[in-house]
Amino acid sequence: MTTSLKDAVEKSFLTVHEGRSTDDVVIEPVLNKAFLSECQKLAPNASDFDANWQLLNLRKASSLGKVTTDVHRFSHGDYQHASQIAARQLEDRFQLTVDRILCDPAKRDEFDAIASSVAADVPVYQLRKAALGLRKARKLRPELIKRIADWGVEILSFEAKQLTEDGDLIPRKPGIYLFRDKSGYLYIGEASSLRSRVSKHLDHSDRKALARHFWDTGITEVVVELHAFDAHSDARKTGPRRAYESELIEKRNPRFNIRP
Template identity: 40%
Template sequence: MTGEAAVRQLPAMLLLFSLPSIVTAQTPTELPTIVVEAFAKTSNGWSSDEVLLDDIRRERFLAAVRARSPDADEADCNLMLLKLRKAGKLTVKATRRGKPADDRVLPIAEIAARTIMEKFDVATDTMIADPTLRKAFDAAALIVDPDVSLYDIRKAAFQLRKSRRLKPELVLRVADWDKQVVVKPLPEVRSNLKLVPTLPGVYLFRDQTGYIYIGEAVNLRVRLTQHLNDSDRRSLAAYIEQTSGEGLSIEWHAFPKDSPARQVAVRRAYESELIRSRNPRLNVRP
C-alpha cells in the first residue's frame, strides 16, 4: 500500500489533531556522506525536491540510506538531503523536475500548510521531511478537498515556500496565549453550535478556492451563530446561501478568557494580520 493510500484510509481529523509530540533524533556524523551517495544512486535525474515529494522515489532513497545506516531517522535523512542541496554538495545534477503545481491546488496547499505550521511551529521543509508532520499536512489537505492529489499538494507547498507566500505571520508567532485551533465542516457546526467555544478569538471561513472571510469576536459561538443564521455581512450570507454550506469549513482560533485577546484592539490586530497574509475574498483589506 502506498503512503498516499494509507493516508486516505485514515480519518483526516484524527490524523490532524491527535499527533504525538515531534521528537528530533540525533544525526550521525556520517549521514551527509551516506545521503549524498544514496541520492546519487536512486535519484534517476530527479531533483531533491521531487525525491521527497513522491512516495515511491522517497522510499527508494530511504532504503538506500538504510542499507548503510539501518537506524537512520527518516526526518533527519530528508532534511539532510535538502540541506546538502542548498549547500551545493549533491554530486548529481538534476535533469528532471516535473510540472509546476496547478494554480487551483495552491489555495488548498496554503490552507493545509498554515494549519500545520501554526499548530506545530515548523517550517515547510520540516513539515514535508518529517513523516508524522507530512501525514498531518496530507490530512489537512484532504479535509479541504478529499480528491486532491497528495503529490500535487506537497509540490504546491514547496512552490509557495519558494515564492515566500508561506512566510509566518509575526503576530501569530508572538500571540501564542495557549490558543486552540480547530477546523470543522460548516454543516457540522451548523447542526451543533455547541462545538464552538464561548471564548474570544478569530474565525476563518474557507473552501477549496481559499479563504472566504475572516473575522473576530469576543464570543465565538455567538458570532458564528449570527453568521450561520443570517449574517450581517451580506456577501458572506449570500455565499453561504449559494453553496448551502457544502464544501465550506470554519477554522477558529480560540483564546482563554483571561488572555490579551479579551481586548478588542488585540483581536483586531490579530485578525488584520490574517487578512493581510491570507487575502480572503470577502473582506475589505485592512
C-alpha cells in the same frame, strides 16, 4: 565503519534520484520511499525526518552539485489554494514551516489529507510541489504575530454543518475564526466570543458577500477553523485580536474580507 548521516544521505540520493531534484526526492512518494530505504541501510539510527531534512539542507548548501536532469513542471493555479490551506493549518497547530512538514512522514500525511480534502483529484505529489512553490514565491511567509501572541491558543476545526447542529462545540472564548471551502479562504474575523459571532455568521451573516455565498452554495463544504484564546489573556482586548486577524487576512487573502 559507521557512515555519517551526511554521507549516507548523499549516497542514497545519488543512488535513487533518477535525475530528479532533491525536492522531488523528498516529496515524490515512490522516490522518497526508495531514498529512505537506502538511508536506513547506511545510517539505521537516523529518523526519516532527519534524512529528509539533511537532504534539503544539502540542496540549500549546493553540496551535491548539478544533478537534476529531469524537471517536472506544473501549473498549480487550480489547486494552489489547497496546498496553502494545508500548510497554514499545520503551521497553526505545530508551529512548523512547510519544509519541516514535508520532511516528516507523519505530518506530511496530515498535509496530504487536508490538501486532498480541498482538491481531491490532484495527486499528492503535485499538492506537495505546489506548497514548495508557494514557499519559494514567499507566499507562505511566517505570520509573526502568532510567535509573540502567548495567549494559550487552542486550534479547532469543524465542518460548518456540525456547528449548526451543535453550537456548543464552539468555545465561549475570544479568538479568530476562518471560513473556507474548496475554493479557498472565504472570510476571517475576530470575536470576543467565538460562539456568539460564528453562530451569527452561520445563521445569517451580516457580511453580505459571505451571506450570499452561503445562500448560493450552501455550507455543506464549508470548514470553520477556530483559534480560541485563553479568556484571561491579552486576547480579551479588541486591539490585539484585530492585529492577529489583520495579519492572517494579509497573508491568506480571504475572498470576502475588506483588507484592514
